[in-house]
Amino acid sequence: MSETGASEPGGGRLPVPFRGGGFVLRPHRIAGAAGLLALIALWQVGSTRGWISALMAPAPSEVLAALGVLASDGTLVIHLSASLGRIGLGWTLGTAAGLAAGLAMGMFSLARAAGLPVVSALFPIPKIALLPLLILWFGIGEPSKVATIALGTFFPTAIATFSAVDGVPRSLIRMAQSFGVPAPRIVWSIVLPGALPGILAGFRITASIALILVVAAEMIGAEFGIGAFILQSGNLMRTDQLLAGVVVLSILGLLVAALLSWAERVLLRWR
Amino acid sequence: MDLRLDGVSHRYDALPVLEEVNLTARDGEILAIIGPSGCGKSTLLQLAGGLIQPSGGTVTMAGAVPPDCLNPITYVFQDFALLPWRTVAGNVALALEHHPLPRRELRDRVADALSRLGLSEFADALPRQLSGGMRQRVGIARALVVNPAVLLLDEPMSALDAQTRELLIDDFRWVWLQQKTTALYVTHNLAEALRLADRVAVFSRRPGRLREVVAVPIPQAERNQSGARLELAKIQDALWSLIRDEASAADREMAHV
Numbered sequence: 001m002s003e004t005g006a007s008e009p010g011g012g013r014l015p016v017p018f019r020g021g022g023f024v025l026r027p028h029r030i031a032g033a034a035g036l037l038a039l040i041a042l043w044q045v046g047s048t049r050g051w052i053s054a055l056m057a058p059a060p061s062e063v064l065a066a067l068g069v070l071a072s073d074g075t076l077v078i079h080l081s082a083s084l085g086r087i088g089l090g091w092t093l094g095t096a097a098g099l100a101a102g103l104a105m106g107m108f109s110l111a112r113a114a115g116l117p118v119v120s121a122l123f124p125i126p127k128i129a130l131l132p133l134l135i136l137w138f139g140i141g142e143p144s145k146v147a148t149i150a151l152g153t154f155f156p157t158a159i160a161t162f163s164a165v166d167g168v169p170r171s172l173i174r175m176a177q178s179f180g181v182p183a184p185r186i187v188w189s190i191v192l193p194g195a196l197p198g199i200l201a202g203f204r205i206t207a208s209i210a211l212i213l214v215v216a217a218e219m220i221g222a223e224f225g226i227g228a229f230i231l232q233s234g235n236l237m238r239t240d241q242l243l244a245g246v247v248v249l250s251i252l253g254l255l256v257a258a259l260l261s262w263a264e265r266v267l268l269r270w271r
Numbered sequence: 272m273d274l275r276l277d278g279v280s281h282r283y284d285a286l287p288v289l290e291e292v293n294l295t296a297r298d299g300e301i302l303a304i305i306g307p308s309g310c311g312k313s314t315l316l317q318l319a320g321g322l323i324q325p326s327g328g329t330v331t332m333a334g335a336v337p338p339d340c341l342n343p344i345t346y347v348f349q350d351f352a353l354l355p356w357r358t359v360a361g362n363v364a365l366a367l368e369h370h371p372l373p374r375r376e377l378r379d380r381v382a383d384a385l386s387r388l389g390l391s392e393f394a395d396a397l398p399r400q401l402s403g404g405m406r407q408r409v410g411i412a413r414a415l416v417v418n419p420a421v422l423l424l425d426e427p428m429s430a431l432d433a434q435t436r437e438l439l440i441d442d443f444r445w446v447w448l449q450q451k452t453t454a455l456y457v458t459h460n461l462a463e464a465l466r467l468a469d470r471v472a473v474f475s476r477r478p479g480r481l482r483e484v485v486a487v488p489i490p491q492a493e494r495n496q497s498g499a500r501l502e503l504a505k506i507q508d509a510l511w512s513l514i515r516d517e518a519s520a521a522d523r524e525m526a527h528v
Contacts, residue, residue, distance in 0.1 A: 172352055
């Protein structure tokens, strides 16, 4: 069916202009990689032509070569494993405690009333500022570094978990109560899955914080670790090795982000 | 099974919401609750279901519990209250999982409830993949899977578009006729109340008091017939005349809040 015979007042016809373009984000995977490659290429050209000082910023090819040497002679493994051990232990301890505190504050009025002001007051303190104190308490060895990372991850995890639990719709909890679901099962079946997106978002933040803190702590007092290695390389004016260490940190950050993205894809498939 | 409210009152801090409500949902009937906004209809349902404690009065049940009943009172929620991370079958199973049922019986009960609501082929779908009407079917299936003695429905159709609501009302009536579970049905919609209810309890504006209980003397199975529609329209006019002034006053009160 078609409708015809409509009058044309004034004679001519005017096309309706299209006004709906733009404001739509589309993925451009190639553009992202191309931007990074272009920057590296520019850096390489600048170094090769002598526009950039080899001491201040050695060419990417030299950084890559230094990285190869560090990987092959075992130096990288020694420093990387030291850093990963500290991050793993500190992050796990801080996250476990933060999850427990956040869940308690999210679910129990007394824990919220007592805990939230304390957490909110201590959260803004830069945790690296506490390292000297922690060294006094625990000595210059591993415990002070692990404690710094644990403290740094505890507070954001506690706050993210508390907010996530608080954001679980009460209607879902009421629904479960109306079916007589026992409280522990409500926590397991509703509160935890409902809070998971917020908790995982918190993990993204704490993973970055753990990386920053381990480097800072290792620069202050460690023989081994990526932070210590970067500092030693700087002291020896080995900027190629220094930047190789920075590249390792960057790759580490990307790997952690990829791991968390994968966890989100698997655990939050329902979104 | 009867559900009886005797002298039930409720207040939120200093704000009285319900006053001295004496009302009984009789065994096997749908009792609709209507009244102006804020008159305490949803509060009444939460009191009836034991989700909040009344400031005064008692809520009791009387009569035989249906066979295989795992939970005497269940809810159907306005916003569906489905767990977005669980499948349709998983949402329905939630009502059963804490009962000591053999795995096979749990599966069979879920499959039966889904089948009754026409959801069998959506068992593995996630709520976000369903329309509003289908989501509410899941909510109804979850409420029925425990074979309840009393069903509490809190504006179950209000989040649905008009066409979906029409379809779901007919389907709900068909499902309800199979078991005739005692039901308290809160709604704003007079036509919806008259399509489903055996009696309609009319409440005043806040604090809600029971003003009148109006019987709908037309058998459920005949409500869609043209003769019955005329009769229902008359009852609807009578109900509207009962609540019109109250609804208008309540609306003005809300505007000043």
